[in-house]
Amino acid sequence: MSSFTFGPSTPVRHGTDENARRTPVSGTCPECGASELAAYRVLSEGGRWDVEKCQACLASAHRTPAPALGPFTPFGSGA
Numbered sequence: 001m002s003s004f005t006f007g008p009s010t011p012v013r014h015g016t017d018e019n020a021r022r023t024p025v026s027g028t029c030p031e032c033g034a035s036e037l038a039a040y041r042v043l044s045e046g047g048r049w050d051v052e053k054c055q056a057c058l059a060s061a062h063r064t065p066a067p068a069l070g071p072f073t074p075f076g077s078g079a
């Protein structure tokens, strides 16, 4: 019987930066027409906002107030 060794445990990366939690959404940018919209939460004047921004030109497509507390809920089906 040969000895059995376990490999090192895989390090787990915990990315908890809210600004990095982007959710791809369907739709086109009102500014440049690119279909690279992403929804994420930002901290701005008035509190937190759920925004949809074009990843190509960073234009804001939508902007809605985010709940003060609670899980991040991605946008539903865009009209």
Ligand SMILES: [Zn+2]
Binding pocket: 029, 030, 031, 032, 033, 034, 054, 055, 056, 057, 058, 059
């Ligand atoms: Zn754009």
